[in-house]
Amino acid sequence: MQYETITFEVKDHVAYITLNRPDAANGVNISMGKDLMHAAIQCDENSDIRAVLMTGVGKMFSAGGDLKYFTEFGDNLGSALKELTVYCHAAASRLMRMNAPLVTAVNGSAAGIGMSFAICGDLVIAAESAIFMTAYNMVGLSPDGGMTYLLPRMIGLARTKEILLTNRRLSAQEALDWGLVNKVVPDGELMKEAEALARRLANGPTLSFGSVKRLLNEAFSETLESQMEHEARGIVDMTKTKDAKEGIAAFIERRRPNFTGS
Secondary structure, rough: OOOOEEEEEOOOOEEEEEEHHHHHOOOOHHHHHHHHHHHHHHHHHHOOOOOEEEEEEEOOOOOOHHHHHOOHHHHHHHHHHHHHHHHHHHHHHHHOOOOOOOOOOEEEEEEEHHHHHOOOOEEEEEOOOOEEOOOHHOOOOHHHHOHHHHHHHHHHHHHHHHHHHOOEOOOOHHHHHHHHOOEEHHHHHOOOOOOOOHHHHHOOOOHHHHHHHHHHHHHHOHHHHHHHHHHHHHHHHHOOHHHHHHHHHHHHHHHOOOOOOO
């Protein structure tokens, strides 16, 4: 498939999604929403993809919605945003629910829906120069991209209200301290670190990773007993995979397992 606003390639079982509108600060328009949705579907459907790495071209991960682009819609802005959120929310949902782990490499600013995509990663690595900001109330808007689902679960309700209502900017180190990112690295080492992590995950038990993601996505809406039932069914389902059989055999034989993601 041809993409207009992102680059997409698969190499050694890792899919690389790169936001590619540097002249617009990698701002999200309808074309990018569509591209991200189709890329996310590819990652969800292609069993050869066992990890995904998302980043942005240039000095910014993404400045969020491309407001200059959206002013062109005039009184039809509401309709345009409804269309955009269909694509972006489908992309985010599939990225968070697919079996393959998602690593986000946050280079520079991640604002608005750009921040939503940054923190939807299963593992988030930030460059030292990265800045996280919600930005919505600066222009009289409210969040999208799953931000109000993710933030309270990651940093708690009080801190979520603080950054959404006051538009507090978080440096990479503050984001690490608050639990929004997993690691902060020097700018020049960002992609090296992110790629190494993605490759390591791509060699892991992909279906097991998917089960972990599903359990964690459900954890805040279930009772203790219902969650334990999901866990019981999940671990039983995993025993039927080739990777579980290989992992158990490798443990008994005291060797490194050779997972195939099946």
